[in-house]
Amino acid sequence: MKQITFENLNQMQDQLQRPSLEVGKLNEIIADVFLQIKQKKDQALIDFTQKFDSVSLDKLLVGEDEIEQAKNLVDPELKQAITTAYQNISLFHQAQKIEPLTVETSKGVICQRKARAIEKVGLYIPGGTAPLFSTVLMLAIPAKIAGCKEIILCSPPNKQGNIHPAILFAADLCGVTQIFKVGGAQGVAALALGTESIPKVDKIFGPGNQYVTAAKQFASLQSTAIDMPAGPSEVMVVADQSANSVFVAADLLSQAEHGADSQVVLVSWSDEILLETQNEIQKQLSDLPRAEIAKKSLENAVFVKTTNQNQALEIVNFYAPEHLILATEDQKTEDYFVENVQNAGSVFIGNYTPESAGDYASGTNHTLPTAGYAKQYSGVSLQSFEKYITYQKISKEGLQNLGPTIEIMAQNEELFAHKNAVSLRLKAISEKL
Amino acid sequence: MKQITFENLNQMQDQLQRPSLEVGKLNEIIADVFLQIKQKKDQALIDFTQKFDSVSLDKLLVGEDEIEQAKNLVDPELKQAITTAYQNISLFHQAQKIEPLTVETSKGVICQRKARAIEKVGLYIPGGTAPLFSTVLMLAIPAKIAGCKEIILCSPPNKQGNIHPAILFAADLCGVTQIFKVGGAQGVAALALGTESIPKVDKIFGPGNQYVTAAKQFASLQSTAIDMPAGPSEVMVVADQSANSVFVAADLLSQAEHGADSQVVLVSWSDEILLETQNEIQKQLSDLPRAEIAKKSLENAVFVKTTNQNQALEIVNFYAPEHLILATEDQKTEDYFVENVQNAGSVFIGNYTPESAGDYASGTNHTLPTAGYAKQYSGVSLQSFEKYITYQKISKEGLQNLGPTIEIMAQNEELFAHKNAVSLRLKAISEKL
Numbered sequence: 001m002k003q004i005t006f007e008n009l010n011q012m013q014d015q016l017q018r019p020s021l022e023v024g025k026l027n028e029i030i031a032d033v034f035l036q037i038k039q040k041k042d043q044a045l046i047d048f049t050q051k052f053d054s055v056s057l058d059k060l061l062v063g064e065d066e067i068e069q070a071k072n073l074v075d076p077e078l079k080q081a082i083t084t085a086y087q088n089i090s091l092f093h094q095a096q097k098i099e100p101l102t103v104e105t106s107k108g109v110i111c112q113r114k115a116r117a118i119e120k121v122g123l124y125i126p127g128g129t130a131p132l133f134s135t136v137l138m139l140a141i142p143a144k145i146a147g148c149k150e151i152i153l154c155s156p157p158n159k160q161g162n163i164h165p166a167i168l169f170a171a172d173l174c175g176v177t178q179i180f181k182v183g184g185a186q187g188v189a190a191l192a193l194g195t196e197s198i199p200k201v202d203k204i205f206g207p208g209n210q211y212v213t214a215a216k217q218f219a220s221l222q223s224t225a226i227d228m229p230a231g232p233s234e235v236m237v238v239a240d241q242s243a244n245s246v247f248v249a250a251d252l253l254s255q256a257e258h259g260a261d262s263q264v265v266l267v268s269w270s271d272e273i274l275l276e277t278q279n280e281i282q283k284q285l286s287d288l289p290r291a292e293i294a295k296k297s298l299e300n301a302v303f304v305k306t307t308n309q310n311q312a313l314e315i316v317n318f319y320a321p322e323h324l325i326l327a328t329e330d331q332k333t334e335d336y337f338v339e340n341v342q343n344a345g346s347v348f349i350g351n352y353t354p355e356s357a358g359d360y361a362s363g364t365n366h367t368l369p370t371a372g373y374a375k376q377y378s379g380v381s382l383q384s385f386e387k388y389i390t391y392q393k394i395s396k397e398g399l400q401n402l403g404p405t406i407e408i409m410a411q412n413e414e415l416f417a418h419k420n421a422v423s424l425r426l427k428a429i430s431e432k433l
Numbered sequence: 434m435k436q437i438t439f440e441n442l443n444q445m446q447d448q449l450q451r452p453s454l455e456v457g458k459l460n461e462i463i464a465d466v467f468l469q470i471k472q473k474k475d476q477a478l479i480d481f482t483q484k485f486d487s488v489s490l491d492k493l494l495v496g497e498d499e500i501e502q503a504k505n506l507v508d509p510e511l512k513q514a515i516t517t518a519y520q521n522i523s524l525f526h527q528a529q530k531i532e533p534l535t536v537e538t539s540k541g542v543i544c545q546r547k548a549r550a551i552e553k554v555g556l557y558i559p560g561g562t563a564p565l566f567s568t569v570l571m572l573a574i575p576a577k578i579a580g581c582k583e584i585i586l587c588s589p590p591n592k593q594g595n596i597h598p599a600i601l602f603a604a605d606l607c608g609v610t611q612i613f614k615v616g617g618a619q620g621v622a623a624l625a626l627g628t629e630s631i632p633k634v635d636k637i638f639g640p641g642n643q644y645v646t647a648a649k650q651f652a653s654l655q656s657t658a659i660d661m662p663a664g665p666s667e668v669m670v671v672a673d674q675s676a677n678s679v680f681v682a683a684d685l686l687s688q689a690e691h692g693a694d695s696q697v698v699l700v701s702w703s704d705e706i707l708l709e710t711q712n713e714i715q716k717q718l719s720d721l722p723r724a725e726i727a728k729k730s731l732e733n734a735v736f737v738k739t740t741n742q743n744q745a746l747e748i749v750n751f752y753a754p755e756h757l758i759l760a761t762e763d764q765k766t767e768d769y770f771v772e773n774v775q776n777a778g779s780v781f782i783g784n785y786t787p788e789s790a791g792d793y794a795s796g797t798n799h800t801l802p803t804a805g806y807a808k809q810y811s812g813v814s815l816q817s818f819e820k821y822i823t824y825q826k827i828s829k830e831g832l833q834n835l836g837p838t839i840e841i842m843a844q845n846e847e848l849f850a851h852k853n854a855v856s857l858r859l860k861a862i863s864e865k866l
Contacts, residue, residue: 105796363538
């Protein structure tokens with residue numbers, strides 16, 4: 001852990017350096033994976049799965065029977081929790097609908113905008129020992145609300161050739177249309193290119209290791225869109241003297257346990273909170289099953305002492321954290337930050353709002369911009385599964401009014417056919433009068 | 434021009450193939466440009482400008498005096514036209530504001546979402562003989578409405594070292610904050626990396642040649658966002674028997690004059706319209722100053738005869754055209770397409786709505802997804818200059834209700850520190866009761 005005192009933003013720039021993401025290095029490997037999927041399709045997927053997941057599959061698609069079985073395997077308590085989270089996430093994403101827009105910009109000129117669902121989306125859910133069913137909720141719920149026709153989920157199978165029941169339960173609850181047992185860069189390549197079993201999708205979502213990330217980036221240079229560039233997860237906690245150091249320590253640790261490369265930053269103008277939190281971390285750390293990972297991540301953690309809240313705000317907007325926790329009971333501090341934060345993925349306000357609430361169940365989306373991308377990217381939302389088409393309809397009268405404007409502009413851009421498309425219409429109108 | 438009859442969508446796939454965009458090929462050139470800008474900054478820009486634009490500049494920034502002079506050089510008629518377009522575009526983009534959202538997803542759990550402007554944006558405006566002042570309007574107006582603090586415009590100077598007065602006039606009208614005389618891949622690299630004169634921006638917008646496109650793509654793999662992937666411009670006209678072939682021909686030509694690689698497609702179930710349009714094109718072509726370019730583009734144009742409107746709709750949604758013109762007077766045909774078009778950038782409805790209206794002045798944005806990207810991307814809008822931050826605030830009571838759900842989910846994902854962040858808070862609440 002580094003403890004530093006704020007001097008100026010330039011100095012912060014060095015101290016808060018994130019690990020650089022050099023996915024470009026993997027490009028050759030990824031290009032080869034794409035080539036193999038393009039050429040051998042399903043067979044390549046089966047071969048890759050044999051090689052990397054040590055399991056030999058007959059078919060990639062998860063059957064109805066497997067899903068039904070899975071539902072019986074999930075603990076009722078967990079089912080209930082997933083359903084509660086489902087309801088909150090649904091409510092918040094449902095409310096994100098943008099109504100169709102109609103504006104008569106000038107007499108007889110009607111402009112409109114309407115949302116349309118992206119037809120086919122691919123959701124990548126990583127494997128590993130723990131099943132990331134929460135990410136299924138975060139991606140499939142808005143996809144379903146948007147009205148995506150095909151919601152395709154890919155996730156690597158375990159050594160028995162199965163996907164974890166909790167993932168299947170969540171996917172079924174959310175209306176995922178097809179689930180395939182395939183992971184890694186090959187899963188992303190299959191979604192981007194299509195195979196005999198797996199449909200080519202228009203946009204790929206979801207987290208993953210460096211290979212998955214590089215594969216998504218590779219896909220994005222071709223005809224597929226991706227949710228956003230990905231980096232290691234991060235939290236920045238801004239704490240004043242009214243914060244509770246026990247809670248702050250718990251929040252920092254919950255970020256640190258994600259991975260050794262997780263980014264953990266505490267910013268405070270209270271010496272007491274900085275010291276107490278440090279002590280609390282040591283206390284809580286020993287009881288954690290993932291203490292080793294958390295320790296590694298904490299080696300790079302940064303504790304910043306500022307003179308006041310203005311400096312803390314400067315750091316927040318400079319760093320643009322994925323998660324920002326405002327650990328305060330003080331209404332003035334809260335208002336100051338809520339009003340002035342320009343760059344952050346999601347903000348957790350007050351002493352009783354841990355990041356894990358948003359990770360699972362408050363209703364906000366946990367797929368958020370990392371690595372400073374909160375400066376220009378939003379987290380996943382309903383809009384991530386839609387695009388907006390604009391429309392215009394101009395009456396004869398409208399064109400008589402606006403036509404000369406278009407003619408003059410087209411002529412000055414030396415696009416005379418553009419001008420002609422108006423002139424010929426104006427001529428026809430005047431001849432019929 | 435190819436004339437084909439619709440048989441099935443598979444056959445269309447081949448017939449409507451777009452030229453493939455292999456910007457990857459330029460990667461080495463672009464990587465070198467970025468390296469030089471990174472190392473030599475302004476000096477590299479001055480050297481590149483000497484080399485490619487044949488002009489030696491002392492400074493890159495356009496001065497206040499130059500802008501004032503430019504205002505006097507623009508024809509009053511053009512100034513008036515630009516101002517009219519400015520008003521329509523402003524009205525439509527102003528209406529795109531999304532109000533802050535507040536949802537109490539469950540008792541004591543408040544979730545919110547608010548728009549924040551992207552702080553620094555870069556607008557790239559190509560040079561050439563004709564000044565693309567319309568693109569200045571399309572990018573700078575929504576940037577200003579969004580509230581971007583720095584709106585940086587780059588455009589290559591002419592041999593006299595000047596940017597066209599109409600571009601400067603439009604930029605000034607829209608509130609562009611700084612204008613730099615630099616074009617090409619080096620202009621994009623400067624916006625992505627920053628130099629002594631040019632600020633590093635968060636997102637880069639605007640059209641350009643293959644070098645500019647490749648440079649934007651290169652930048653997007655680093656810490657800058659871009660508006661969207663770019664390809665040659667395209668129009669698809671769907672015409673029924675109530676269409677006017679003179680207007681249809683004019684619209685197809687106005688697309689064809691953009692460049693030899695412009696994509697032009699006419700879809701109709703009326704033999705008469707298909708034939709008449711072909712004849713009309715020949716008639717109108719000869720009068721156009723850019724006839725040679727248009728002819729080249731028309732060599733690849735496709736005229737598709739369908740049996741009915743359903744087939745035409747299939748083609749539209751498969752092709753996902755940048756511009757879709759519905760050339761019809763018939764309300765039923767119009768309603769059918771407006772309701773069922775899933776994939777298009779912008780739609781022009783009826784016989785009196787030429788594409789050039791949207792290119793310049795109706796109010797919709799002319800920066801639209803090409804190359805089939807309308808399947809998953811929207812055109813530029815107010816939202817392109819914003820990102821959305823989510824917030825949550827949970828009361829003690831709220832956490833007592835929702836906490837157990839979070840604890841169960843975290844435990845099942847084996848993230849015990851996540852669980853702990855809730856458990857410690859619940860413990861503190863119960864101890865104080």
